[in-house]
Amino acid sequence: MDIFLTVLVFGLLLGGIYGLVSIGLNLIFGVVRIVNFAQGELVMFGMYGGFFAWHWWGLNPYLSVFLVAPLVGLLGVAIQRLVIQPLQHEPNMQIFATFGLLMLFQNLMLMASRGEAYSVGGQVGSTVLEVGDLKLSLVRVVTLLAATLITIGLHLFLSRTMTGKAIRAVTQDKRAARAMGINVEKTFLITFGIGAALAGMAGVLLTPIYSITPAVGGNFILAAFAVVVLGGLGSVWGAYLGGLIVGIVEAFAGFYIDPVLRSAVWFVIFLIVLVVKPSGLLGQVGAEEVGFREQH
């Protein structure tokens, strides 16, 4: 029972990481349905930003996040304006273009760093909380908390603010949204910017956990798509739940089946959900069609 609980808690904390890196993609793919394979690289940029802020100025990642996340957000705005917007109606070309960006960013970083892995030093990464018999890594607890808070924030943003409502309106019907006086292009820019900034934020917050390499984004991208689809497209809480599910499944599969197979297990679950219920666990029926229908 003890072991079971330990694995469960470990899985929950891992789920926090998956949830955190998926929040940005949830906005970009889940809500406005832009296929962005370069999302993991935005997380990677966030990580490098966090690392260099620490390396050059000694900034704690939990402080530098307020500097780095907006910068990654700006990069996102540039990507949306230059690459995504011309391909607004062509999801297949979005796949090509964003996969190209993935290769470009990853290898630019490889050229710059020459393949050397970085990690943020200091005490933060190794601090352990003891709750009863359980030993919890402090940064992982913070990550889960951050994922929870950001999810609440995103939920409030999408449901309560005018901008959030505009974002959802644009997804559902561009033409009607435009007729209501919503600036569709601007809304897409804002959405992609926020989604990218959230990825950057996730990256910075993960710097104490992961060692930073150019290919680190590859750990997250399929997981993020899986989380978003699993939870339910367009559902903010669905993505949160999806993240936890993926984390817990990975922890249990890794412990009870085989560490090598741990990601294969949730991939298979993801594929089953994708095929049986493409709208995801908490998504509305037909959600997978919204945003990909013919619209001008």
Added chain:
Amino acid sequence: MSSTDTGNGIATGPAATPGRRAFPAAPASEVIASARRAWLTYLGGMALAFLPFVVFVNDAHWLNIIALTYLMGGLAASWNIIGGFGGQFSLGHGVFFAIGAYTTAIFVTRWGVSPWATMIPTAIFAACVAMLISWPTFRLRGPFFAIATLAFNEVAFVLANHAESLTGGPRGLSIPFRAGLANMIFRDRWAYALLMFGFVALVIALSVWLRRSRLGYYLLAVREDEDAARAAGINVLAVKLKGMALSAGLTAIGGTLFTMYLRYIDPPTLFTLPEVGVKFALLALIGGIGTIWGPLLGAALIVPFENWLRSAYADSLPGFSLAVLGLLMVLAALFMKRGIMGLVEDLLKRTRRKP
């Protein structure tokens, strides 16, 4: 043929759907060409493709590049059957490639079976696997299908690493050097280049045939508008499955040839996306998705270019070649959606219109 005709026999007005038509129409000349003309064009094109082989037949360095170009051209053309003609953007063709590679390697190393004998059964096996995993995933449209195929690629990668007794796991499998035609292992590089040429000639011949066959037209109809195709009485799922089976089978043959050429395979070689699954699609995109010659053209440009980048910058700037390929991919998606074949077609149209 009016300019509003898409060239696929499906007429649409000029105002219709710039969005949905993510795929270029095939050049009009292909559609009206008679069977004789199509096959003459095929012979001419293949003769042209054979030319570099003749020129460099004594140059081992170039023969390597040429062999790889033919192989990648054939693989891209195989992808093009379901990805280009059928419009189903699979990013998981690495799975079928790996099935071809592993099955052959296992039969050769364990039981000394000739790769010539395993090639066709392996292709049929890969086609069956492809139909089995595509049957549920073909419900998904557009990006969801692509993401699902990507996930299959990852699952296969993990399984290949795990199944050590079968695949050798991360250590991989290597095939001992025993030269001979029956073993498909040659001392001379030209023999490999010839073998790969045979492969690409086969795949393109099948493309020419397919493009003029009923199945080919059905695939195009499904690509252009799945709902309309269904309404017109086409069994959409069956058409997609047939296209996928053909595409996967040919990809597996490519995997067999790749194994015998390299004589060493491991999971990263077979499943790395920018080198395998996505590469096939990228080559087709550069040359022209959904055209007969586009994939080979793309390979002819990209494979030697990448090879040069790699040899020139591998030490000084690691990652430079893939960064350039990534940038090319972005630019092609933005400005050259119909690839080089599309550019050529536009140029021809422009010159024809001038009196």
